[in-house]
Amino acid sequence: MTYDDKFRVDLEQLDAAIDTMDKFGQKVADWLAEIDRQIAELQLSWSSHAAAAQREAHETWSAGVDEMRENLAELREVTRIAHANYSNAIDINQKMWP
Template identity: 45%
Template sequence: MADGDDRYRVDLDLLDEAITAMTQFGTDAETMLSEIDTHINDLHMSWDSEAAKAQQLAHQKWLDGAQEIRDNLDDLRRIAQRAHTNYSSTVETNTRMWP
């Protein structure tokens, strides 16, 4: 608010873009994670050793972390969608009240 304007504003188009970007990121990440998991599973069909067991444990830890990221991204996307709905509704209501 460098221009001295202290009114509260929300750029709904920009919020839409952020929601779309989060959705696309989630889709892209899912694709990548699925491909990686397939390669890891293929690898373990022919690899059996202490190192393989350690790698499996590390991979599971990595999968757990990836799931946490997915859950948080889903939460963030839902919050942004709810905010968009609330802000849009507020604008519509105010416009009807104060044409």
């Protein structure tokens, strides 16, 4: 690795990573909407200790998913900031060294 290689950033690849994260987040949201719908429907006709345990497990799982969504949003924001910072650094360097 040369000195120059230590500071290279592929902005297109960074954009692709952001896009992939956005698509993943939407896919998870779609899955969750369907799962929540099915769980709600199931709970209408199911009442027992098993139903209560399933409901509790689903609530725990949903809390974990909410945390994942928050972390994914933070990661997307970090990559967007990194993109802006690298783009600005490129612009400044190009102006300094025409």
